[in-house]
Amino acid sequence: MLLEVRDLRVEFTTREGVAKAVNGVSYEVAEGETLAVLGESGSGKSVTAQAIMGILDVPPGRITGGEILFQGRDLLRLKEEERRGIRGAEMAMIFQDALSSLNPVLTVGDQLGEMFVVHRGMSKKDARARAVELMDRVRIPAAAQRVRDYPHQFSGGMRQRIMIAMALALRPALIIADEPTTALDVTVQAQVMDLLAELQREYRMGLILITHDLGVVADVADRIAVMYAGRIVETAPVHDLYKAPAHPYTRGLLDSIPRLDHKGRELYAIKGLPPSLTAVPPGCPFHPRCPMAQDVCRTDVPPLYAVEPGGAAGLATGEGRGSACHFWRDCLEGTGSR
Template sequence: MSAEPDTPGRLLDVRDLHVEFRTRDGVARAVNGVNYTVDAGETLAVLGESGSGKSVTAQAVMGILDMPPGRITGGEILFKGQDLLKMREDERRKIRGAGMAMIFQDALSSLNPVLSVGDQLGEMFIVHQGLSRKDAKARAVELMDRVRIPAAKERVGQYPHQFSGGMRQRIMIAMALSLEPDLIIADEPTTALDVTVQAQVMELLAELQRELDMGLILITHDLGVVADVADKIAVMYAGRIVETAPVHDIYRAPAHPYTKGLLESIPRLDQKGQELYAIKGLPPNLMHIPPGCAFNPRCPMAQDVCRTDVPPLYEVNEQRGSACHFWEAAIHG
């Protein structure tokens, strides 16, 4: 499963990443040895409950982690073979926007309420490409057309509050795409949208990704939104990746009890009248992660070894890994 450093088309290679937060109450170990890769044209969905570490990992990759209180304590983040953690901030700033960009989940709070969307979209071209304000505005209109915002020329001077939630998210996508980066990180991009608009936004992202041959990291807690767009999934729990696999393998036969629980939690049309399934218990306090497998207090398969030994990411096959001592039973159970 491990990738060679010179893999053709490799954009991102996160290796043994560790992130912690120092608080008044103690140290929260938010990310504990995360590894994943993204190639050009590939979509990786990073899945997990709130507090699993998926967004913190993305912030570390982008170089926007609040430090302090956050601190990267180990690992490498290779972008096109260069370790971002060894770069100066001015070097990383050049990569943000042009090399990689991020779409945040709450477009309304991410956009400046007192600047028009045209000014905010055009700023990237002024800062990175030295365009005049007139030319930057023209490029902003092109971007709005590209993400299918109706009457872009007339609306470029409007403000964020004058757009619907779905249209604001399209503006965020346009902003991320402005310099045509190689990699996009989308952090819960459809959370605040209704189901119909969610589908439209995901279709737009997938279409633009194919057009530009970008890598895409889709961060979500919802397995329902990734089935049609992701190539592979990394499932996170308590700061660790507990399962990684091609998307269809995850749906067909999950190799970790946590993944299985997430799948069973999805409402289904053929289960009308039945009680919805929920994983018992709560995710652990990251300052007091249980010994052994962090999922063991909630796991229906837990045995003594699960309470003492941290499971490595066992190789299920060349494309799959599971951090479960009993992954074979999980697949066939």
């Protein structure tokens, strides 16, 4: 297994108290696999990624438990220098906003080349040549000329391609893409997503795709983990999840999308708001918004149940499905009230 996150816990100290942003998250990514992490703002999806990359702001954040095994090594036990060697070279990240992630006063060639100078000890001239190659690889027209341009001279889609080139520069084994296409227009979004998926397939990288867009997930991901209030509430192969969600939150999200091929009357809407992370409700964090909630949901935190078929064995190998709902059976069969 390329990456195993085990029972990760991250807290933030805020004025309102301690916010448990990540509360016991476990997931795995195999070589060449795409895991989509889906959640709304505040669900902990980005914080988990930051902990994996080692770019979490400490303080106010702190990792209070769990382990992150990357190619067998526990990243949380490594020294900062060792992590720096891994970051960028063995795992890389693509951010949502390419304009603010790129340095505005350096040419894109300098920024791409820096990867090779710092990590590979190349000369500036060789690094520049590699930068052109990379820009060509992500199909930026006239790469040899444009390598001297500054980030603001590129369009949004082109900037995101440069971000992808930068992430791919050292052929990392794992890429984390945090909302890579959210800031782009639909027609450009499709181009960038396709490019990312193709390159990932070619290099057999593991990809963690963090998004709130269920449509993007359906197109590219193998597996999906749905997060809510710092926990994973459901994990499954994408097609299983879309066909029959086993958690009422997932079902609510799917039902609330106006579909192009559905003529909607009233949209289903999940009632209420996501909880504040400093005051997560006791029991299942989703119960105040859940149409199926019963007394047990208000008191007992549901573990991640193994969903049939596949069962516990399936869940352990990463093939099966899990749902953190006491009534996952009802939800799966669609018998629970909506």
